[in-house]
Amino acid sequence: MNATPLLSGRGLTKEYPMGAERVHALCGVDIDVYPGDFLALRGPSGSGKTTLINLLGLLDVPDQGTLRLDGRDTATLSENERADTRRDRFGFVFQSFNLIPVLTAAENVAYPMLLKPQPRRPSATAPGVALPPASMQSWRAALASIPSAKPEPPGDMQARAGELLAAVGLAGKEHVRPDLLSGGQRQRVAIARALANHPAVIFADEPTASLDSRTADTILDLMKQLNKERGVAFVLSTHDPRVVERAARVIALHDGAIEMEAA
Amino acid sequence: MNRLTVAWRNVTRNRRRSLITGGIVAFGFVSFALAGGFMAQSFDGLRLSAIRSGLGHVQFADARAFEKSEGTTLEFGIRRADAALAVLRADRDAEVVMPRLEFYGLVSTGGTSIPFGGTGVDPQAEARGSDIPKTVQDGQWLQADARAVVIGRGLAKLLNARVGDDLTLLVTTPDGTLNAVDATVGGIADILIRELSERYLALPLPLAQELLAAPDTVSRFSLILHDGANESAAAVRLGSALRQAGVDLGARLWRDLAVFYQQVRVLYIGIFGFMGTVLVVIVFLSTFNATLMSVTERTREIGTLRALGARSRRIATGFVLEGALLGLASAIGGALLSLLITLIVNLAEIHMPPPPGMAKGIVIHVQVIPVVYLLAALAMIVTLAMASFLPARRAARAPIVESLAHV
Numbered sequence: 001m002n003a004t005p006l007l008s009g010r011g012l013t014k015e016y017p018m019g020a021e022r023v024h025a026l027c028g029v030d031i032d033v034y035p036g037d038f039l040a041l042r043g044p045s046g047s048g049k050t051t052l053i054n055l056l057g058l059l060d061v062p063d064q065g066t067l068r069l070d071g072r073d074t075a076t077l078s079e080n081e082r083a084d085t086r087r088d089r090f091g092f093v094f095q096s097f098n099l100i101p102v103l104t105a106a107e108n109v110a111y112p113m114l115l116k117p118q119p120r121r122p123s124a125t126a127p128g129v130a131l132p133p134a135s136m137q138s139w140r141a142a143l144a145s146i147p148s149a150k151p152e153p154p155g156d157m158q159a160r161a162g163e164l165l166a167a168v169g170l171a172g173k174e175h176v177r178p179d180l181l182s183g184g185q186r187q188r189v190a191i192a193r194a195l196a197n198h199p200a201v202i203f204a205d206e207p208t209a210s211l212d213s214r215t216a217d218t219i220l221d222l223m224k225q226l227n228k229e230r231g232v233a234f235v236l237s238t239h240d241p242r243v244v245e246r247a248a249r250v251i252a253l254h255d256g257a258i259e260m261e262a263a
Numbered sequence: 264m265n266r267l268t269v270a271w272r273n274v275t276r277n278r279r280r281s282l283i284t285g286g287i288v289a290f291g292f293v294s295f296a297l298a299g300g301f302m303a304q305s306f307d308g309l310r311l312s313a314i315r316s317g318l319g320h321v322q323f324a325d326a327r328a329f330e331k332s333e334g335t336t337l338e339f340g341i342r343r344a345d346a347a348l349a350v351l352r353a354d355r356d357a358e359v360v361m362p363r364l365e366f367y368g369l370v371s372t373g374g375t376s377i378p379f380g381g382t383g384v385d386p387q388a389e390a391r392g393s394d395i396p397k398t399v400q401d402g403q404w405l406q407a408d409a410r411a412v413v414i415g416r417g418l419a420k421l422l423n424a425r426v427g428d429d430l431t432l433l434v435t436t437p438d439g440t441l442n443a444v445d446a447t448v449g450g451i452a453d454i455l456i457r458e459l460s461e462r463y464l465a466l467p468l469p470l471a472q473e474l475l476a477a478p479d480t481v482s483r484f485s486l487i488l489h490d491g492a493n494e495s496a497a498a499v500r501l502g503s504a505l506r507q508a509g510v511d512l513g514a515r516l517w518r519d520l521a522v523f524y525q526q527v528r529v530l531y532i533g534i535f536g537f538m539g540t541v542l543v544v545i546v547f548l549s550t551f552n553a554t555l556m557s558v559t560e561r562t563r564e565i566g567t568l569r570a571l572g573a574r575s576r577r578i579a580t581g582f583v584l585e586g587a588l589l590g591l592a593s594a595i596g597g598a599l600l601s602l603l604i605t606l607i608v609n610l611a612e613i614h615m616p617p618p619p620g621m622a623k624g625i626v627i628h629v630q631v632i633p634v635v636y637l638l639a640a641l642a643m644i645v646t647l648a649m650a651s652f653l654p655a656r657r658a659a660r661a662p663i664v665e666s667l668a669h670v
Binding site: 054057059060079080083084088092094098100101102103107110111112113115149193196197231 | 264269272274405441563564568569570571572573574575577662663664667
């Protein structure tokens with residue numbers, strides 16, 4: 001892989017307190033994630049897979065080491081900037097799906113889109129602010145040029161949520177609440193949700209652990225297909241050999257250190 | 264889907280808990296609304312009672328009379344009473360003008376002499392503008408041209424006097440000489456305050472002026488104004504008109520003179536304010552516990568939302584919105600319940616025992632005060648929002664990985 005890494009971790013170290021002692025969850029791990037990657041992190045329980053995913057996904061901060069996103073040191077990001085980065089650049093798929101129970105499948109998918117800031121209406125009377133362009137097209141172009149302020153209009157959100165659900169094979173399930181879906185269907189909704197804001201990377205922590213083997217195969221095939229078709233990178237932590245079989249790259253972790261890396 | 268919809272769905276997520284929390288809030292609202300309505304009714308009753316006890320809406324007297332007691336009889340008397348009376352009666356807002364001549368003296372039945380506080384009054388004006396004539400149970404109220412007096416039941420008891428008995432009234436006149444007149448007991452008034460009842464003696468103004476050898480003199484004028492009249496404006500206007508007529512008098516509004524009303528008002532506000540505070544604290548603690556449970560149960564969900572990119576502030580405000588929505592829904596329920604209870608209480612005409620110093624009990628009547636309802640709703644909404652905010656803010660700031668690992 002000779003492309004510029006999307007994410008680049010060097011010397012990533014993380015410790016957790018456990019009673020009076022401190023557990024070394026990660027000990028100086030070096031890792032790169034490339035655009036369009038399909039990377040599996042494997043290893044036994046306690047090897048540091050989840051900790052590494054948490055650090056790469058900006059859910060946690062390393063005690064030592066640096067993590068760069070597009071070349072920028074993530075240590076310089078404020079808490080809100082980290083949240084915005086997760087929203088705009090990353091997607092997450094959890095072992096136990098973590099869908100919001102009060103939302104329908106489509107609403108769950110649309111939720112990350114809602115988190116985008118709403119654009120401010122330009123004021124015609126404010127000094128120094130140009131009047132909105134006359135045509136809708138040029139107005140949209142002006143809106144699109146505002147950095148990190150590209151919310152989907154409500155209608156577009158619904159349409160996109162429907163499209164994503166269809167892409168994961170859940171057309172017709174838009175208005176169903178998560179408690180009425182099977183485990184596999186819930187994980188599909190979670191994948192669709194992860195895709196909502198056109199992420200560069202989707203982090204999936206043990207995505208097949210709560211699924212039967214047939215469903216797990218289907219989910220993995222879906223992820224692989226999305227990886228190929230949409231170019232979105234996947235970083236998966238797993239015990240599951242089927243995940244490893246499908247991965248383009250595999251990093252084996254043991255006691256918080258990289259034991260082996262294979263393409 | 265918007266934030267309000269999501270918040271409402273979360274409110275109805277655990278229906279039993281929301282119902283219990285809402286019930287507590289509705290109970291708090293009902294307590295506020297009923298206590299406020301009862302308080303308003305009490306203030307209204309006391310205000311009317313104070314005004315109709317002879318104070319009137321506005322009083323005019325020598326300015327010194329409002330500051331200190333007279334050293335000698337009629338030291339602060341109004342000498343050109345008829346001229347002043349004509350000016351006051353001519354005003355568009357004046358419904359009843361009650362001239363008063365106040366003095367002290369001794370009343371005797373022959374064997375017993377008792378000090379009294381006398382008031383010379385215009386019997387007709389007093390019958391229209393004061394409730395005291397209505398308290399005369401034995402005999403009758405004063406007649407303008409008669410030499411009959413009305414005494415309090417307490418004074419009648421001390422004198423062992425009955426209607427029709429002869430009395431001698433003995434006073435010191437403004438020039439310092441003693442004077443006496445004979446009168447009869449025309450009526451006995453049931454004055455509710457015992458100390459006043461034992462000193463009360465009312466007589467027609469001409470008889471009082473004759474007794475004090477002070478023609479065309481009164482101590483003060485009490486005015487009952489028409490409904491809706493502006494008391495302050497009337498006081499200023501009438502004061503000016505009196506000055507133009509050559510009578511310079513000070514004016515006081517009833518609320519400045521009604522010491523009992525003010526004391527009761529302060530006492531009620533203190534009691535209900537304390538009860539209200541306790542109520543808010545109880546509602547806060549009860550709802551805080553429920554919100555804490557809800558937030559704790561949703562810790563993992565909070566972690567998920569933060570992983571998806573929701574900022575801590577958005578999550579905390581989401582919970583506040585849920586609290587405020589539950590508060591609003593409960594307040595609406597509480598308002599409906601309050602209206603129902605108010606209707607039942609008012610129809611039932613529940614009698615309360617007489618308050619201290621009073622002879623008659625009162626009927627509970629609760630008013631519906633929109634401002635109280637609004638304030639109660641606001642208090643409940645803010646209380647619930649606050650109770651939601653504190654645990655939610657804490658949970659929204661917890662490390663994401665800890666929240667996601669929460670079981």
